[in-house]
Amino acid sequence: xxxxxxxxxxxxxxxxxxxxxxxxxxxxxxxxxxxxxxxxxxxxxxxxxxxxxxxxxxxxxxxxxxxxxxxxxxxxxxxxxxxxxxxxxxxxxxxxxxxxxxxxxxxxxxxxxxxxxxxxxxxxxxxxxxxxxxxxxxxxxxxxxxxxxxxxxxxxxxxxxxxxxxxxxxxxxxxxxxxxxxxxxxxxxxxxxxxxxxxxxxxxxxxxxxxxxxxxxxxxxxxxxxxxxxxxxxxxxxxxxxxxxxxxxxxxxxxxxxxxxxxxxxxxxxxxxxxxxxxxxxxxxxxxxxxxxxxxxxxxxxxxxxxxxxxxxxxxxxxxxxxxxxxxxxxxxxxxxxxxxxxxxxxxxxxxxxxxxxxxxxxxxxxxxxxxxxxxxxxxxxxxxxxxxxxxxxxxxxxxxx
Amino acid sequence: xxxxxxxxxxxxxxxxxxxxxxxxxxxxxxxxxxxxxxxxxxxxxxxxxxxxxxxxxxxxxxxxxxxxxxxxxxxxxxxxxxxxxxxxxxxxxxxxxxxxxxxxxxxxxxxxxxxxxxxxxxxxxxxxxxxxxxxxxxxxxxxxxxxxxxxxxxxxxxxxxxxxxxxxxxxxxxx
Numbered sequence: 344x345x346x347x348x349x350x351x352x353x354x355x356x357x358x359x360x361x362x363x364x365x366x367x368x369x370x371x372x373x374x375x376x377x378x379x380x381x382x383x384x385x386x387x388x389x390x391x392x393x394x395x396x397x398x399x400x401x402x403x404x405x406x407x408x409x410x411x412x413x414x415x416x417x418x419x420x421x422x423x424x425x426x427x428x429x430x431x432x433x434x435x436x437x438x439x440x441x442x443x444x445x446x447x448x449x450x451x452x453x454x455x456x457x458x459x460x461x462x463x464x465x466x467x468x469x470x471x472x473x474x475x476x477x478x479x480x481x482x483x484x485x486x487x488x489x490x491x492x493x494x495x496x497x498x499x500x501x502x503x504x505x506x507x508x509x510x511x512x513x514x515x516x517x518x519x520x521x522x523x524x525x526x527x528x529x530x531x532x533x534x535x536x537x538x539x540x541x542x543x544x545x546x547x548x549x550x551x552x553x554x555x556x557x558x559x560x561x562x563x564x565x566x567x568x569x570x571x572x573x574x575x576x577x578x579x580x581x582x583x584x585x586x587x588x589x590x591x592x593x594x595x596x597x598x599x600x601x602x603x604x605x606x607x608x609x610x611x612x613x614x615x616x617x618x619x620x621x622x623x624x625x626x627x628x629x630x631x632x633x634x635x636x637x638x639x640x641x642x643x644x645x646x647x648x649x650x651x652x653x654x655x656x657x658x659x660x661x662x663x664x665x666x667x668x669x670x671x672x673x674x675x676x677x678x679x680x681x682x683x684x685x686x687x688x689x690x691x692x693x694x695x696x697x698x699x700x701x702x703x704x705x706x707x708x709x710x711x712x713x714x715x716x717x718x719x720x721x722x723x724x725x726x727x728x729x730x731x732x733x734x735x736x737x738x739x740x741x742x743x744x745x
Numbered sequence: 746x747x748x749x750x751x752x753x754x755x756x757x758x759x760x761x762x763x764x765x766x767x768x769x770x771x772x773x774x775x776x777x778x779x780x781x782x783x784x785x786x787x788x789x790x791x792x793x794x795x796x797x798x799x800x801x802x803x804x805x806x807x808x809x810x811x812x813x814x815x816x817x818x819x820x821x822x823x824x825x826x827x828x829x830x831x832x833x834x835x836x837x838x839x840x841x842x843x844x845x846x847x848x849x850x851x852x853x854x855x856x857x858x859x860x861x862x863x864x865x866x867x868x869x870x871x872x873x874x875x876x877x878x879x880x881x882x883x884x885x886x887x888x889x890x891x892x893x894x895x896x897x898x899x900x901x902x903x904x905x906x907x908x909x910x911x912x913x914x915x916x917x918x919x920x
């Protein structure tokens with residue numbers, strides 16, 4: 344592929360011919376993005392990448408084969424050096440002078456992961472058998488402030504994942520004061536439904552937090568939290584939708600979540616919603632009605648509302664709520680020019696339709712007919728949804744350009 | 746920018762210092778704290794993050810707690826602190842007394858702190874106690890050794906926590 348500089352040279356020539364810019368302006372543009380002679384730098388960059396990758400693999404192999412012979416403090420010291428080194432390189436690349444912000448962000452992410460590895464390494468060397476959620480909490484506490492200082496989106500993503508993982512582990516731990524279920528249940532019980540409902544509320548917490556950031560000092564993190572939150576919330580509804588089909592095999596009574604856990608989850612979502620309402624009311628209102636239906640199956644599941652033979656209804660409502668939420672994401676995406684919301688919404692709709700199709704008709708049709716119908720459906724649906732997506736994204740781009 | 750840089754480097758230094766000082770504390774405990782010998786028996790699962798480990802149970806893992814009411818629920822009181830007095834009997838330290846309140850050790854006894862663990866088939870007020878020495882990390886692929894006797898040398902920290910110092914299989918350090 345041609346480099347940016349070469350494409351610019353060709354494009355600007357056409358712009359001059361079309362009278363869009365003058366020849367002088369073209370010269371100034373080309374001077375600003377002068378092509379590197381002979382593409383030497385690109386070649387060197389490729390060589391450097393291959394060499395670097397080989398070096399990392401080689402060092403890793405040497406360390407792995409001698410791991411037992413390496414002293415404990417050499418391992419710990421080495422990891423701390425890597426941690427500080429990753430942050431240091433990240434600082435140079437992203438902040439000062441900051442010529443390669445994306446690579447710098449990646450280095451910050453690596454640094455954050457090294458801190459987790461450090462916790463794991465020390466606990467492995469000294470055989471520390473603490474509660475696993477405590478280790479993840481320690482990791483999150485250690486890294487949570489750094490992205491806000493560096494505006495590093497990648498590290499903020501790692502931080503959000505750490506927070507979510509810690510809470511999920513606490514909800515699952517039997518010795519946690521916010522554990523979701525009273526006594527241990529096997530996986531084939533309705534435990535997963537409670538976790539799906541919990542993930543919807545945690546997703547909303549992330550989304551509302553992001554919505555509150557929009558337009559403020561940390562606006563650059565708003566989209567990340569909103570998207571992550573919408574993905575997690577949609578995932579919760581998607582998983583909850585499977586309770587619809589569980590009734591085909593056996594009946595199981597609804598379980599309810601522990602009140603303590605429920606209070607914490609609802610408090611998280613409420614505080615985040617209040618923050619979004621205070622900071623950015625319009626953003627919250629735009630999606631509120633599309634989220635509302637989701638609360639019906641979520642609260643019914645957490646409270647264990649028993650409908651006996653009609654418990655499948657909660658799964659059905661979850662499917663409808665997921666569809667509505669995805670429609671809302673597309674609508675808000677169109678109104679605000681956020682392409683990623685449109686893409687996520689379309690992907691959610693496609694996933695919902697295909698999954699429910701398999702669940703509904705998978706056992707009804709003969710094998711051959713089933714595959715033919717499925718093939719046609721997937722092709723047709725894929726074609727239709729992709730056309731719609733392109734149309735929506737095109738409309739957004741046109742609006743941005745104008 | 747300068748202020749952000751100061752905070753950034755302070756937090757990076759805090760991460761590095763935390764890891765180093767945490768490791769140093771455990772190194773000091775490993776080298777200097779009182780060491781007791783416990784009789785153990787293994788199981789052998791794997792931790793995805795930290796590699797292979799042996800799950801260990803001890804003779805001191807099941808203890809009768811004074812003043813505790815018997816509860817049939819498998820998860821009742823899980824995570825609560827329990828003080829256990831250990832005393833030497835033959836080669837090994839065994840549990841002499843346990844309670845929710847801090848106990849006073851007599852000469853020769855060692856006071857340790859554990860937490861109530863999860864247990865099936867609880868009998869009376871006997872609780873399954875976790876001391877934080879239930880996992881022993883081993884090099885990959887060395888998880889199922891053959892042996893007749895498993896013993897664990899455990900250090901007792903100033904905070905009355907137990908930490909594994911060495912695992913002995915038929916009297917030899919493993920791995």
